[in-house]
Amino acid sequence: MGALPVFRWRLAPDGYATRRQLRARGLRPGGQQVAAQLERPRRRREPLVAYLYRIDAAKPVRPMTPAKRAALAKANAARRRCPECGRDAGYVIPVSLGMCVSCAFPDSSAA
Numbered sequence: 001m002g003a004l005p006v007f008r009w010r011l012a013p014d015g016y017a018t019r020r021q022l023r024a025r026g027l028r029p030g031g032q033q034v035a036a037q038l039e040r041p042r043r044r045r046e047p048l049v050a051y052l053y054r055i056d057a058a059k060p061v062r063p064m065t066p067a068k069r070a071a072l073a074k075a076n077a078a079r080r081r082c083p084e085c086g087r088d089a090g091y092v093i094p095v096s097l098g099m100c101v102s103c104a105f106p107d108s109s110a111a
């Protein structure tokens with residue numbers, strides 16, 4: 001990788017954005033190399049540097065796929081299932097109890 005073009009702070013050309021700015025547009029660098037850098041001079045210190053990516057090479061933030069969503073739902077369901085009674089408690093089983101509240105406190109559910 002050769003020397004990157006360096007721009008002064010606030011003088012970045014159109015078409016470049018920092019990772020954060022990309023994110024605000026729903027974009028991600030998408031595997032591209034840093035295209036340029038911004039430098040903000042600071043008194044008696046190293047300049048602040050921000051890396052810029054090309055907006056035209058950016059990719060949309062990966063949307064959640066149905067398979068990913070299903071896997072997540074399954075994982076959540078597993079965390080809600082009580083190992084004691086085998087029912088979906090409707091909430092994540094507290095690690096401290098290791099079972100649903102009705103199993104941990106059988107008396108209180110009758111009240």
Ligand SMILES: [Zn+2]
Pocket residue numbers: 082083084085086087099100101102103104
């Ligand atoms: Zn239970």
